[in-house]
Amino acid sequence: MTETAETRPGWFSDRELESIRGRMPVMYVQAVPVRVDEVGEVTRVGLLMRATADGRFHRSVVSGRVLYHERVRDALLRHLEKDLGPVALPRVPASPQPFTVAEYFPTPGVTPFHDPRQHAVALAYIVPVAGDCQPRQDALDLVWLTPEEAADPVVGAEMNDGQDVLVRQALAHVGHAP
Amino acid sequence: MTETAETRPGWFSDRELESIRGRMPVMYVQAVPVRVDEVGEVTRVGLLMRATADGRFHRSVVSGRVLYHERVRDALLRHLEKDLGPVALPRVPASPQPFTVAEYFPTPGVTPFHDPRQHAVALAYIVPVAGDCQPRQDALDLVWLTPEEAADPVVGAEMNDGQDVLVRQALAHVGHAP
C-alpha cells in the first residue's frame, strides 16, 4: 500500500516499525477524493500519480497510517493535506462509519487487497474536495477522472495492491456502476 | 411529520393526495442540518422552530416529500433550500445510503415514529451546512444546539412524531453520545 513519508516524526525508529509490521496489524486511513456537484452527486474521482522506485508509474488513492493518540478524522485530514496540498478544502465525513474496511494482507489472495510489507487495516472514506489540489511529496500529479473512466479496467491496471477494487467499491457506494 | 407547502405545484389535488395517503406509503426525505469543524466533527445540530395551528411551538428537522420523477438528492436539496433559505450551502451527501430509514405510522407504537395523517417512509441524512441559514415559510427560526443540548430530554420533548429519536440516532451516527 502506498504511503508517503509521515509529516510528523514517528514514535518508532525505522527498525522498530519494521519489526512491529511483521507482528501486528497496522491501522490506516484511505480517502477516495471526489468532486461533487450541487446535489452531492460524484462527477469526478481523483487519483494520484506516483513514481515507484524502479521508475514506473502507478495511480493511487490518499493513504496513510493513523498515529498514536491521533483521531481517525485528524489522520484523514493530515494525509489529505499531505497528498493534495494545503488548499484542497477536503470535507472530512461527519460520521466515523467508513464505506468499507480494506484489509491488506502480506499474503496475496486472502482478501482483494495486498501489501507485501505488512498487514494493514484501512478505514476507507469518500472525501469531497472543493478546492485546488497541489499534489506534494512523492505524488507527481492528481488526475480527475469521470466515474466511468475510474471504473475502467485499463485505469484499474495502473493501480497496485487492489486499490482498483477499492475505487470501484467507492463508486458503488456513491450510487455509480462500479 | 412536519412538512411545509411544496414549492412546486403537486401532481395531485389535495383530495387525491388525501386518498392516497390512506392507502400507500408516501416517500419522504429528512435532513438533520449540522455544523462541522475542519476535521468533519459535528459541533452543532440545527433544529427548526415552527408554530403549530393551535399556537404552540415545536422543533423539527428538515423534512418533505419526494416528488414524481425527482431524485432523492434533488428532493433533499429542494427541502433544504425551502427550510433554510437560498444561501445555506448545504452539502448533500455523496452516497445515497441514508444513516437510517424512519418509518412513520399512523398507528402509534409500531416504530418510534408516528404520523397521524399518513404512512410515511423517510430516508434520513445528516447534512453539513456551511452558509447562512434564513428559515422561510412556516419555519420561524433555526437554532443551533450543541450535540449535548440536542440530546437533552427537555429539547426532545419539544419535538413531535418521534423526531427526537431521529436526532439522537443522527448523533449516534456521527460518533456522539445519543
Add this chain to the structure above:
Amino acid sequence: MTETAETRPGWFSDRELESIRGRMPVMYVQAVPVRVDEVGEVTRVGLLMRATADGRFHRSVVSGRVLYHERVRDALLRHLEKDLGPVALPRVPASPQPFTVAEYFPTPGVTPFHDPRQHAVALAYIVPVAGDCQPRQDALDLVWLTPEEAADPVVGAEMNDGQDVLVRQALAHVGHAP
C-alpha cells in the same frame, strides 16, 4: 423492475395503481440473497430466473412493493417468502440502513436504474439465506453463483433495468471485487 403478484390483495384497483404510478414515486424493497460461511463471508449470490411475457428469460433479485401500514422489514420478509418459498430461512437485517437506495426512473439515464412503468425507489438489502429455496410464482429457478460469476458481464447482460449494477454494488458492500 420485476415484481411478482402481491400475495395480499392490494388497496387499489389496477386502474388506480396505474394512475398513481404515473404521478408519485412508489416504494420498493429489494433483497440480494446470499449464502455466507461461518465467518459471514459471502460465498454465493442467488439470482432468480424468470420468464418474460415474450418468452425470454432474465435474472433478477428479490423485489416488491411496500404496502400501506407495512414495515420495511415485514415487506422484505414477505417478498423473500414469495420468491424463495417458506423454508428459505432468510435473515432479514437488524438495521434499517440499506446498503444503497436504487432509484428506478421511467426515463433511462437519470440513474443506472430504469423502470419503464413507474418511478420506483427501492431500499436494497443483502440477505443471508440459510435454508432451502423453492422459487415460486413466476420465478422458474434460483441459481447460486460465486461472487466472481455474479460480477461477470455475461451474467449482468441477463438482468434488466440496471439490476446488474445493484448486484455489483452489493458485492462491493460485502467486500468483494464488484
Add this chain to the structure above:
Amino acid sequence: MTETAETRPGWFSDRELESIRGRMPVMYVQAVPVRVDEVGEVTRVGLLMRATADGRFHRSVVSGRVLYHERVRDALLRHLEKDLGPVALPRVPASPQPFTVAEYFPTPGVTPFHDPRQHAVALAYIVPVAGDCQPRQDALDLVWLTPEEAADPVVGAEMNDGQDVLVRQALAHVGHAP
C-alpha cells in the same frame, strides 16, 4: 476497554506489547450481541457481566484485539466464541462496514471512549446470536436486556470506558430509541 486473555499465544511478550501500546493505535473489534425476531428486529441486547480486579462488577460488550494476519471477521468470531462459548451461533455480518468506529484514547474526553492502558481503535458490529450462550473465561454471566433496559442510564452506569455510549449507538443503528 475490557479484554480477556487471547486464546492464541501472542506474537509479542507482555513487555513488548506494553511498549507498543504506548506508541501506536491497537486495532480491536467489538460486537454487541443481540437476539432478533423473524423479521430481524432486535428484541434483546446481550451484555457480559465481568468482575474487576478490585471485586466490583461491570457490564461489557464482546471485545478483543485483531491479531497479525487475522481477518476482521475471523477476529470477530474468535472473540464471540471466547466470550459466548462454542454453541452461541453468532451471525458475523456479511459486510465489513462497521456501524461505527469507537476510538478509545488514554486521555479522557477526546472521544466518548476511554482506555487508560492504550489507544485502541475498535470496529464495532451488531451480531445476532441464535444459539445458547455460555460465558467463559473472565465473563461471569451474559444477561439479555430489552432495548429499553439496555438504554437505561442505570445500566449504562455499570459499563466502563464509554461502552454505554457504544450500546446506545448500536440501538440507534438498529432503529431503536437510544
